[in-house]
Amino acid sequence: MTTGTTRTTDATPAMDPLPVTDATRWWLPRAELDRLVALLRADGRTVVGPAFEDGVVVYREIGSAAELPAGVTDEQRPGRYRARVSTDDAHTFGFAASPTSWKRWTFPPSVELGVARREGDQLRFETPTREVPPVAFLGARACDLAAIAIQDRVLLGGPVADADYRARRSGTLTIGVDCATPSGTCFCTSMGTGPEVVTGHDLALTELDDGFVVRVGTTTGRDLVDRLALSSADASQVEAARAVPDRARAAITRQVDTNGLSERLIANPEHPRWAEVAERCLACTSCTMVCPTCFCTSVSQVSDLDATSATSTREWDSCFTLGFGAVAGGNFRTRRQDRYRQWLTHKFGTWVEQFGSMGCVGCGRCVTWCPVGIDIRDELAAIAGPPPAPAIGTSLPIAAAHPGEYVVATVGSVTPETPDTWTLSLHDVDAAIRAGQPGQFMMVALPGFSAAPISISRYRPDGIDLTIRAAGPATTALTRLRPGSQLGLRGPLGRGWPVELADDRDVLIVAGGLGLPPLRPLIERVLADRGRYRTVRLVIGARTPDDLVLRPDIERWQARTDLDIGVTVDRAGSDWTGPVGVVTQLFDRTAIDPVRTIAYVCGPERMMQAASRTLAGMGMLPDRIYVSMERHMECGVGLCGHCQMGRFFVCRDGPVFSRAELGDTFDLEGI
Amino acid sequence: MDANETLRREVGATWFGVGLPADALDRLAALGHLRDVEPGTVLLTEGTPTPELVLLLHGRARVAEREPGREELTLMTVEAGDIVGWSVLLAPMPATATVTAIEASRVAAFPGAALRAQLAVDPVLSAAIHRQALDAVARRLLATRQQLMDMYRPGGPRHGGAA
Numbered sequence: 001m002t003t004g005t006t007r008t009t010d011a012t013p014a015m016d017p018l019p020v021t022d023a024t025r026w027w028l029p030r031a032e033l034d035r036l037v038a039l040l041r042a043d044g045r046t047v048v049g050p051a052f053e054d055g056v057v058v059y060r061e062i063g064s065a066a067e068l069p070a071g072v073t074d075e076q077r078p079g080r081y082r083a084r085v086s087t088d089d090a091h092t093f094g095f096a097a098s099p100t101s102w103k104r105w106t107f108p109p110s111v112e113l114g115v116a117r118r119e120g121d122q123l124r125f126e127t128p129t130r131e132v133p134p135v136a137f138l139g140a141r142a143c144d145l146a147a148i149a150i151q152d153r154v155l156l157g158g159p160v161a162d163a164d165y166r167a168r169r170s171g172t173l174t175i176g177v178d179c180a181t182p183s184g185t186c187f188c189t190s191m192g193t194g195p196e197v198v199t200g201h202d203l204a205l206t207e208l209d210d211g212f213v214v215r216v217g218t219t220t221g222r223d224l225v226d227r228l229a230l231s232s233a234d235a236s237q238v239e240a241a242r243a244v245p246d247r248a249r250a251a252i253t254r255q256v257d258t259n260g261l262s263e264r265l266i267a268n269p270e271h272p273r274w275a276e277v278a279e280r281c282l283a284c285t286s287c288t289m290v291c292p293t294c295f296c297t298s299v300s301q302v303s304d305l306d307a308t309s310a311t312s313t314r315e316w317d318s319c320f321t322l323g324f325g326a327v328a329g330g331n332f333r334t335r336r337q338d339r340y341r342q343w344l345t346h347k348f349g350t351w352v353e354q355f356g357s358m359g360c361v362g363c364g365r366c367v368t369w370c371p372v373g374i375d376i377r378d379e380l381a382a383i384a385g386p387p388p389a390p391a392i393g394t395s396l397p398i399a400a401a402h403p404g405e406y407v408v409a410t411v412g413s414v415t416p417e418t419p420d421t422w423t424l425s426l427h428d429v430d431a432a433i434r435a436g437q438p439g440q441f442m443m444v445a446l447p448g449f450s451a452a453p454i455s456i457s458r459y460r461p462d463g464i465d466l467t468i469r470a471a472g473p474a475t476t477a478l479t480r481l482r483p484g485s486q487l488g489l490r491g492p493l494g495r496g497w498p499v500e501l502a503d504d505r506d507v508l509i510v511a512g513g514l515g516l517p518p519l520r521p522l523i524e525r526v527l528a529d530r531g532r533y534r535t536v537r538l539v540i541g542a543r544t545p546d547d548l549v550l551r552p553d554i555e556r557w558q559a560r561t562d563l564d565i566g567v568t569v570d571r572a573g574s575d576w577t578g579p580v581g582v583v584t585q586l587f588d589r590t591a592i593d594p595v596r597t598i599a600y601v602c603g604p605e606r607m608m609q610a611a612s613r614t615l616a617g618m619g620m621l622p623d624r625i626y627v628s629m630e631r632h633m634e635c636g637v638g639l640c641g642h643c644q645m646g647r648f649f650v651c652r653d654g655p656v657f658s659r660a661e662l663g664d665t666f667d668l669e670g671i
Numbered sequence: 672m673d674a675n676e677t678l679r680r681e682v683g684a685t686w687f688g689v690g691l692p693a694d695a696l697d698r699l700a701a702l703g704h705l706r707d708v709e710p711g712t713v714l715l716t717e718g719t720p721t722p723e724l725v726l727l728l729h730g731r732a733r734v735a736e737r738e739p740g741r742e743e744l745t746l747m748t749v750e751a752g753d754i755v756g757w758s759v760l761l762a763p764m765p766a767t768a769t770v771t772a773i774e775a776s777r778v779a780a781f782p783g784a785a786l787r788a789q790l791a792v793d794p795v796l797s798a799a800i801h802r803q804a805l806d807a808v809a810r811r812l813l814a815t816r817q818q819l820m821d822m823y824r825p826g827g828p829r830h831g832g833a834a
Contacts, residue, residue, distance in 0.1 A: 330824075512822065512823050513823035513824075541822075541823065542823060543821070543823045547823070568748075570818045570822070570823065571744070571745070571818075572745045573742060573745070574733075574735075574742070574743055574745065576745065577731070577773045577774070578748075579731070579748045579750065580733070580745045580746070580747045580748040581747040581748060581814050581818075582814045582817045582818060582822060583822075584814075584817075585747075585750075585810070585814055588810070589686045589752055589753075603822075603823065604822065604823055604824055606817070606820055606822045606824075607822045607823060610817055610822060
């Protein structure tokens, strides 16, 4: 790890410091603590550590050891926090978890993502080059180091790494402190994260009355010890230090039974306790704001008054907010109990499969800072009882999402489909986008508007088509673009239709409403290589004949003899001579070979549920039925949390899933 | 092949007929007759006594209701293999909608009085016919529910919602 320099998001990440195995214990006299702070600052680091402000211990930049909260202790219980200055105890780290967590520096509450500029019809998307000064964390507890490790896995360990987080973490030096004073809300011993600092530190301190026993965790830490010219700790100091975490461990009396907890929790999606706890929960988001691992964010747009530029800013958000799971026309988690379930089942359940551990470190912040004193230890014990068979789907390989940056494309033509829906044919489209797969989607941006996830409705050699319904500000603005206008594209994103699984099979494609455009690239792929497949049946449903989109394509498909196509509408006048009724009636009495058929279904969720139930009733196995899910999407790469659906991020792991992968979550309300 | 055998064969090839025991199908076929109808032919009239149970063999028919001052509303269409006039089994229940062929169609028609008389003495045929009729009515009930739920209401940007 380098020191004394600034890092940028464009810089090559610095080499991680080498972990070292060193049994030597060093001694840092209390009076010398300030030398450590000064050395870190002399290296150009911002030193962040605890300080006592406004009645609480917070983590903030400190200039010297004198600003550390010597003598401060705290009392924490569900919904209660009291800190006080002790006159007979001068320990520097004699408190438990602070309402602040270190993610405030590694994953700040607000980060500028970029600026979109408009000059006439020309657009430019700029990604700022941020300078991230190196930071030293002084006084991180073991639970907090575990939280940083978890966020490392979330934000750096997936198919897409968060650039801002990577830059900040590459400049982080960490000095941990063994916990000596756990609070009444701590349960790190249950989560296996404390109280002793074991990993994730450059240096680790154990506080005794007159100083600190120091352990080295990395070569960077060794370098600090050398430069401080510390002497070895004597045997009595080492022995006393060993006893500190042991006493802390013994003081933590409330436990969470984590044995099989994920499975037990996921197996109880309909437990009455969800509704009961929702009666107490205020959905205030306090728990998620103080949580050191929660990472959900939203992007806001701020435009200049002359609308020539708009800045995108990523801000902390919470799955407890009503709008977090909302899309226009619906909200996937309207009930508070849905949002509480989402948080708890993610934290202790689906997080495991996504990131390799639970998302909780047992720091107790969410318990302390809940204004109504909801204690997740109680909720877990009440909800996660003895398990029935877990209702989860099959395992899913994570798609290799390619986020890219926003690139500009030009509108070639705008074709009206219905009174509120248009198809934009885009030219000058980046080759990587044109090489996308059927079923993938784009984040589509205009300055001043939220980016919208739009499925690609056609791949052309020179561009792509997007079919967009004008139902909100962003989509309305997009549909008002004229030939020659520019827009921003990011993608292609997500996992598309598994066309390869259709080889030598009967293919059934079911489209409802605007579910047809995301299926058109699949249909065209199948028809372009028709000989690879057996029977191909396409059924299309819409509200009324006027709501049918892609009509020229439908007419062309109807003229083919190698495609069995049916089009039905829910309501029609006397001039419509085609079928009237729901889309399932076009195939529920036909002979389908359930073993030989693969089905691709796309449309509003209610329609996909009806279609997949009908297909299941005809004997089709769930791993042969594919659906494309709709959720609130912002980042498109599984980092903002909006689109989480059970153990999946729909934008990254989907949007196309088999019914087997979705398992029971597909039919559960509020997921 | 006589008309009765033709009727039996054609009915037996439909969803409705496949669900009947062979001997029951024989007895049903003996009650009915085949009819080819032109587009526009009214098969049932809403509010009038239902004369016969009609099984559509080919073509398509519109099931519609009329309300004074409002254009006739097509509730659904029936396709080959489906039945109309199920109310004949609940006589004297009148037809609940007007059914009109909208394509050149071929139907098998079973007069209501004769059908009811046979079902009264033929428990095997009765059970099979009622089961198939219940299946058809249940399917329509489910479809109606889904239509009431406005199944195609946009759910999001990619499927037509707002952003």
